[in-house]
Amino acid sequence: MSSQPRTLIAGNWKMYKTEGQAVELAAGLVAGLADALPPERELLILPPFTALKTVSEKLRGRERMFVGAQNFYPSEEGAYTGEIAPSMLADAGCTHALAGHSERRHVIKESDRFIAQKVAFGLQAGLHMILCIGETLDQRTHGSMENVVKGQLRLGLAQVNKETVTPEQLTIAYEPVWAIGTGETAEPEDILSAHAVVRKTLEEHFPHCGNGIRILYGGSVKADNAAAILGLDNVNGVLVGGASLQVESFTAIATAD
Numbered sequence: 001m002s003s004q005p006r007t008l009i010a011g012n013w014k015m016y017k018t019e020g021q022a023v024e025l026a027a028g029l030v031a032g033l034a035d036a037l038p039p040e041r042e043l044l045i046l047p048p049f050t051a052l053k054t055v056s057e058k059l060r061g062r063e064r065m066f067v068g069a070q071n072f073y074p075s076e077e078g079a080y081t082g083e084i085a086p087s088m089l090a091d092a093g094c095t096h097a098l099a100g101h102s103e104r105r106h107v108i109k110e111s112d113r114f115i116a117q118k119v120a121f122g123l124q125a126g127l128h129m130i131l132c133i134g135e136t137l138d139q140r141t142h143g144s145m146e147n148v149v150k151g152q153l154r155l156g157l158a159q160v161n162k163e164t165v166t167p168e169q170l171t172i173a174y175e176p177v178w179a180i181g182t183g184e185t186a187e188p189e190d191i192l193s194a195h196a197v198v199r200k201t202l203e204e205h206f207p208h209c210g211n212g213i214r215i216l217y218g219g220s221v222k223a224d225n226a227a228a229i230l231g232l233d234n235v236n237g238v239l240v241g242g243a244s245l246q247v248e249s250f251t252a253i254a255t256a257d
């Protein structure tokens with residue numbers, strides 16, 4: 001890529017917020033960030049399914065503000081009780097989606113193969129895909145961070161068309177499982193070393209565009225550590241959970257400098 005990609009500030013609301021609460025939060029973010037979001041940044045909100053449409057309506061017409069889905073099923077339509085298709089997400093105003101979040105890997109037990117299907121299907125359906133990867137505490141203490149990160153990346157990207165994919169379509173989020181929702185943020189050197197592994201693997205996997213694909217950090221990002229994290233090499237944004245659930249903290253993260 002010739003120009004620097006915009007920094008992505010993403011808020012994953014997980015299974016929080018009723019529709020009314022979600023719209024109130026979205027309205028607060030729009031009011032707080034309409035004039036304050038720095039020009040080189042983009043904001044992405046990932047609400048629960050029931051609030052996608054109304055949150056999208058709140059953000060409609062706002063520059064550099066997007067709505068995404070936390071999950072979907074990789075099929076156009078069909079007898080998949082309880083699931084949702086990318087076309088339905090697009091209909092609700094979604095432009096982005098997650099795949100491989102640690103809670104889906106470890107709680108729902110999604111496999112690397114299924115995650116890979118979602119990444120490829122989501123891209124074909126026109127969604128900007130965010131592939132989440134990251135090691136557990138046990139894997140880290142056994143010195144396996146690098147192998148886990150490389151493996152999840154290679155497997156998760158295995159079905160992506162290497163010739164046609166662009167940095168405008170794909171983002172990676174590195175989220176060490178031990179730092180998610182624990183208040184324990186990775187140290188700068190942990191983030192630097194993991195993101196360097198991700199970058200090198202991306203450059204090997206996608207020789208024509210691996211250097212331009214954004215890499216987000218996620219795991220206990222807060223208003224008081226966001227600026228330092230966003231200033232690190234190979235950190236092109238953050239994926240925020242708990243601190244994205246309040247207007248004040250998420251606004252502070254989105255404007256942190």
Ligand SMILES: O=C[C@H](O)COP(=O)(O)O
Nearest residue numbers: 012180181219220241242
């Ligand atoms: O998707 C977001 C991550 O799971 C991080 O969550 P957290 O900021 O609550 O640690």
